[in-house]
Amino acid sequence: xxxxxFNVIQTINPHSNDxxxxxxxxSLLDNVQIVLLGEQNHGDGSTFLxxxxxxxxxxQELNFNVLAFESGFYECNQAFANYSFPDNxxxxxxxxxxxxxxxxQMIPLFNYLAHNKNIILTGFDCRxxxxxxxxxLINELTHYxxxxxxxxxxxxxxxxxxKLLNDLLxxxxxxxxxxxxxxxxLKFIDNLSSIRNNGSDFWIQELKNIKxxxxxxxxxxxxxxxxxxxxxxxxWLLNNKFPTQKIIVWAHNYHIMRNMKYVRYVDNDDDKRGMxxxxxxxxxxxxxxxxxxxxxxYYSQLKFKKRCPIPRSLSNSFSTFLGKKEFNYAFFExxxxxxxxxxxxxxxxxxxxxxxxxxxxxxxxxEMVESQKAS
Numbered sequence: 001x002x003x004x005x006f007n008v009i010q011t012i013n014p015h016s017n018d019x020x021x022x023x024x025x026x027s028l029l030d031n032v033q034i035v036l037l038g039e040q041n042h043g044d045g046s047t048f049l050x051x052x053x054x055x056x057x058x059x060q061e062l063n064f065n066v067l068a069f070e071s072g073f074y075e076c077n078q079a080f081a082n083y084s085f086p087d088n089x090x091x092x093x094x095x096x097x098x099x100x101x102x103x104x105q106m107i108p109l110f111n112y113l114a115h116n117k118n119i120i121l122t123g124f125d126c127r128x129x130x131x132x133x134x135x136x137l138i139n140e141l142t143h144y145x146x147x148x149x150x151x152x153x154x155x156x157x158x159x160x161x162x163k164l165l166n167d168l169l170x171x172x173x174x175x176x177x178x179x180x181x182x183x184x185x186l187k188f189i190d191n192l193s194s195i196r197n198n199g200s201d202f203w204i205q206e207l208k209n210i211k212x213x214x215x216x217x218x219x220x221x222x223x224x225x226x227x228x229x230x231x232x233x234x235x236w237l238l239n240n241k242f243p244t245q246k247i248i249v250w251a252h253n254y255h256i257m258r259n260m261k262y263v264r265y266v267d268n269d270d271d272k273r274g275m276x277x278x279x280x281x282x283x284x285x286x287x288x289x290x291x292x293x294x295x296x297x298y299y300s301q302l303k304f305k306k307r308c309p310i311p312r313s314l315s316n317s318f319s320t321f322l323g324k325k326e327f328n329y330a331f332f333e334x335x336x337x338x339x340x341x342x343x344x345x346x347x348x349x350x351x352x353x354x355x356x357x358x359x360x361x362x363x364x365x366x367e368m369v370e371s372q373k374a375s
């Protein structure tokens with residue numbers, strides 16, 4: 001087995017404020033502006049707890065003060081900007097995807113955020129699932145369009161566009177647009193994106209976001225479109241809102257992979273470029289990606305209704321090697337994992353990869369407890 005140093009983590013309990021076991025991160029993350037935190041499945045309760053403790057450490061010890069969720073760009077940013085503390089925290093929480101918002105294991109994080117005024121919450125996904133988007137996007141966008149020169153935007157076109165957008169917000173993957181409507185919708189956005197007026201920067205980015213939202217919906221989920229726009233949204237946030245801030249990203253392992261070329265998927269496509277790949281190309285040297293992996297236990301699916309066992313690892317896999325170690329939690333860097341190694345490192349399945357190209361480090365949890373619905 002390859003030579004790795006394991007930093008043993010004593011606990012994932014987010015209420016533990018003794019961070020001696022995390023102190024090694026101080027040298028690892030020196031000069032790092034952005035830390036990406038993954039998860040194998042959106043139903044991994046133990047990972048939520050571990051990430052919460054890491055977030056508290058990064059905030060208190062290393063001055064990270066922006067937390068960016070894999071949730072709606074529009075609703076998370078507007079919900080945070082349009083309310084004062086602590087209402088802005090509660091309103092963003094309502095717009096974070098329900099897989100996290102409604103999880104019992106997320107309560108410690110939300111409680112921590114509600115008592116720390118200097119943490120900024122944001123989102124970067126192109127989907128518009130949040131309550132704020134459903135209630136406010138049409139009105140706010142209509143107001144923005146009303147300030148554009150009427151010679152450049154015809155009222156009939158605006159009304160048609162708003163109607164189609166409203167249908168998209170309601171039905172997303174279940175809608176049925178005619179091809180002519182799709183052509184009109186995209187052309188309208190492209191025309192608008194070239195028009196600038198006071199305060200338009202956010203709305204120009206949101207129009208790009210809506211375009212990707214539509215294309216992703218029409219494709220019934222296209223990871224290339226969605227990941228590409230997530231990366232574009234994040235880069236916009238970094239360059240326009242948080243150029244000097246230290247940022248933590250909360251997302252799935254898949255979205256934070258620095259490289260996909262050296263992962264042997266059954267369905268692998270060498271041309272795929274996920275969010276992490278694009279960010280790594282654009283933020284070279286300032287970004288650190290932490291994947292999460294586990295050995296046994298359970299995760300939840302279908303909005304907490306289904307408890308799924310983690311599949312048994314292959315006997316000769318690195319996951320099995322980790323599972324036989326005495327520690328329950330550990331962190332290791334991937335820089336020496338230069339050959340193809342089998343590990344449950346992206347999803348709860350075995351993947352064969354040159355892991356040094358995929359993540360900078362891995363957080364190991366021996367026994368996963370599934371995410372449970374908050375009462």
